[in-house]
Amino acid sequence: MRLNAIGILCSDLEASLGFYRAVGVPFSDFDPEAGHYSAELGDGIRLMLDGHEIARSFMEDFTTPQGNDLMTLAVEFGTPGEVDAAYAAITAAGHASVREPFDAFWGQRYATVADPDGNQVDLYAANLQA
Secondary structure, eight states, rough: OOOEEEEEEEEEEHHHHHHHHHHOOOOOOOOOOOOEEEEEETTTTEEEEEHHHHHHHOOOOOOOOOOOSSSSEEOOOOSSHHHHHHHHHHTTTTTTEEEEEETTTSSSEEEEOOOOTEEEEEEEETTTTO
């Protein structure tokens, strides 16, 4: 067995594609006819985005999700400066900040943003200065 895909249900696929592209995920351009997107993250792992309409098509009792604080995604950057730059670009594009960049006691530059559906995404890099 091998876990090789992470799926996210999105209320607004176009906004979610923009967010995850800003994080660095190589999704294709938005197509209003498409309800499913998949992008390779490396090592055979994929991130998949699906619109609610797709979920309704195969889940008879589908109900709109109401947020999720149980799980986060994390994106590693090469330097602390890249964390700060990514955070600035993502929030400047209108996406929500959860936690501004800070030097964590565990030795990383760390920040948290939220995708259009409120899912938290951590941005981090090793911080040799901490």
